Amino acid sequence: MPDENVVERVLPGGVRVFSEPLEEAQSIALGVWIRAGSRDEPEEVAGITHLMEHMLFKGTPSMDALGIAQAFESIGAQENAATSEEYTVLYARFLPEHLERALEIVSEMVREPTFADLEREREVIVEEIKMYEDRPDQMADEYLSSLIFHGDPLGRPVIGSVETVRGVDLDTIRTFHERTYTAPNVFVVGAGRLDPDRFAALVEERLGDLPQGTPFEREARPGRPESRFFYRHKETEQYHVALGARGVPASSEDRYAMAALSNVLGGGMSSRLFQEVREKRGLAYAVYAYHHGYSDTGAMRIYVGSTTKNVREAVKVIAHEIGRIQEEPVPEDELERTRQQLKSSTLLALESTSARMNRVGRSVVTGTELLSPEEMASRIEAVTADDVQRLAREYLDLEKIYLAAVGPEETDLGEYLQPEGVRRG
């Protein structure tokens, strides 16, 4: 059952408009989505999609950077943007009376960036890269991506590197914009107190004549890295350890079962990893697991932060739990609590116009059918212990697990992920 409250219109030029009218909402969340992300980039310009996102804010024919910021502020809009492996989104949330003006601002930004200050903005991104490098937990996560998706653009940092970002010149980014910000790649989502007909008409006025173009083709083709384990030295207090494996696409029939698997393993306070690593053994403060689906693949990720004294034991316990969920079916009462939790977090998220706007946008990007709340609930209900065990066996076999660690001393954490190691545990 698709979500009939979300209305899709395809404008004559090809731009798609999605509206989710919500009478009880006080605001509108608006997003202009561009189906272009870091996975679509040639390696030598890695980070150009994210740099392009920054350039949207640097000026249009009628506004400089300050003018853009002031335009949003004078209608009290909260604006921001994000770039990921598969999309860029420019979004704003505001009171309903400002819809027309908000659309005018974001449309101008998307259509007519002047690329002012490119050189300076590249240096802002260099600072952003350095900021992430001071976050060891995020670094571990990046290294894990490069293991899981070895050799594929999905394994690269979205932000690129200092070298590739500094290498993007004015011609390159202009050409990127022309080829990428085209009708088939752009869609607009509005959720909140709006009228779908009026919304579509306003978008058509502003973005109806975007040029034609060709969408990126996507197919992840990761290879096998030489080692499943990666260590980087950093003078930190904790080891920051990211473990994971390939998962299922966002649109997979197994997506709710995969969500149940990650939730049982490390989704909340009653999850196995939280209980075994933190509650019963006091080995970590932060330990969790989650699954993220892309268009054509996915990744299951586990994180634990733990000091030298505790980190080996923490990883050993995690490996044991990964093994156990493959060997023993999840008991019905545990699975039922996970279903409740998934249903409830799905429903509670729908209270926010921003969350709704993002839900629609991500479903379009990943080609995932947008289901009604009732249908989502019934799909979650339908997840069985067999499904969870089947997915655990298929995706979390210990030999398919990768591990990346950032910490103060070279480690042998990988040994706990050898099937032998677990048997010894």
Place this chain on the structure above:
Amino acid sequence: MPDENVVERVLPGGVRVFSEPLEEAQSIALGVWIRAGSRDEPEEVAGITHLMEHMLFKGTPSMDALGIAQAFESIGAQENAATSEEYTVLYARFLPEHLERALEIVSEMVREPTFADLEREREVIVEEIKMYEDRPDQMADEYLSSLIFHGDPLGRPVIGSVETVRGVDLDTIRTFHERTYTAPNVFVVGAGRLDPDRFAALVEERLGDLPQGTPFEREARPGRPESRFFYRHKETEQYHVALGARGVPASSEDRYAMAALSNVLGGGMSSRLFQEVREKRGLAYAVYAYHHGYSDTGAMRIYVGSTTKNVREAVKVIAHEIGRIQEEPVPEDELERTRQQLKSSTLLALESTSARMNRVGRSVVTGTELLSPEEMASRIEAVTADDVQRLAREYLDLEKIYLAAVGPEETDLGEYLQPEGVRRG
């Protein structure tokens, strides 16, 4: 004009109950607030309030730690807790039909913790401390607090230290609970689809007979540190620099003018620091300012993260802007945009039941009158350029500014905060 939609009931035993009924909401956000925070702690047990918060989740007579987690999950509640300088709050968000059960769970946690696993939970907090120590931006912020509130408990980390946390034994924490979790210190807030009468009756049933006690007296008495500048070496990519000064209490008549001052300075993309440090000079990715009010004092904080090449210039520009906002009145168009932004972010926040619940709780803790949305808007409208300049002069005089930096080499950043340094700039 107080917010008449928020209903206060004082139960016979003294516990206060606040309800904010919202017909259009899909959920209820529930918070049990305890007016006890790190500023109320003797130095030798610093962090005991936060440790107590952890212990709430470790067991009650009818539930162990896993049982508590499962209890929340079986009603699909999203639960969490937080401890700050002035309060602990235990909160949950859930669908309206689960109100009674949710209250039963949180009441049992607050009334009857069994203090199981104290020793192990102390080690979890040691891991949490180590995790924060790997966040150089947060460390800089902690060091800044210790300068602004030198010698006062407000200047200490909420979490305590490894030594003080390990020093809390079973007797100490039991006594802390008995003296602190008492009727005058506890209040309950519910926001969302609820009926105030029924809500008050349910709270009375569960928490009506909490023991009597004496609230903590609070009066910040910070001294002057030997130096206004603090540096800590860490092998980071960026310098993480926190600057700030004392501010106004949350309940101050000047609170909206102070919000305008921090917003003009570093509140958003059109703010002076964002424009001057990032947009015009490319010296940083993250640069912002905000003001936080406590019961009897406050703090204005500015953050910038910047590499060795850029950090001196970034701090110099910040010092210059701090000087300029004292010397020149903010132009009316700039102030008007700030008013719009403050009004709008105030109104947009009201869409979330959790944000509403937190707003009520913090206003009670800080003794700040809860105003209706219209009254907040009109107070924001009433802020003048004179107000902003007066506050800038009173609170941001360069000689009152403190600076803490974490980074790879000893710095002389303090020199930019000498009045001379600015004139030279």
